Amino acid sequence: MYLSNESLLVIIFVGLVAGWLAGQIVQGTGFGLIGDLIIGIVGAFVGDWLLPRVGIHLGMGIISAIINATIGAVVLLLVIRLFRGRSRWGGRW
Numbered sequence: 067m068y069l070s071n072e073s074l075l076v077i078i079f080v081g082l083v084a085g086w087l088a089g090q091i092v093q094g095t096g097f098g099l100i101g102d103l104i105i106g107i108v109g110a111f112v113g114d115w116l117l118p119r120v121g122i123h124l125g126m127g128i129i130s131a132i133i134n135a136t137i138g139a140v141v142l143l144l145v146i147r148l149f150r151g152r153s154r155w156g157g158r159w
Contacts, residue, residue: 076128076131077107077110078103078107080106080107080110080128080131080132080135081103081104081105081106081107081109081110081135082099082102082103082106083106083132083135083136084105084106084109084110084132084135084136084138084139085097085101085102085103085104085105085106085107085109085139086102086106087132087136087139088102088105088106088109088136088139088140088142088143089102089105089143091136091140092140092143092144092147105139105142105143106135106136106139107135108138108139108142109135109136109137109138109139109140109141109142109143110131110134110135110138110139111138112138112139112141112142113134113135113136113137113138113139113141114134114138115138116137116138116141117134117137117138
């Protein structure tokens with residue numbers, strides 16, 4: 067698979083915006099600039115996998131990609147919070 071410089075910039079931009087938005091939606095889970103970027107990019111994969119299985123199709127374009135990635139990043143942050151919260155306060159770790 068070949069990625070051009072433009073498509074790599076779009077992926078980074080979508081991941082950064084989605085990670086920041088997800089961090090704003092799920093309070094208390096700030097990971098910094100690089101962490102938000104990684105959460106956003108991984109969230110894009112999660113959203114791309116999860117939303118069609120639920121029957122949600124957002125269409126094409128940069129806005130739908132940001133919304134898709136943000137939904138996936140929010141789900142990812144909630145799962146991280148679930149495991150992180152369990153190990154800190156609820157578990158014996």
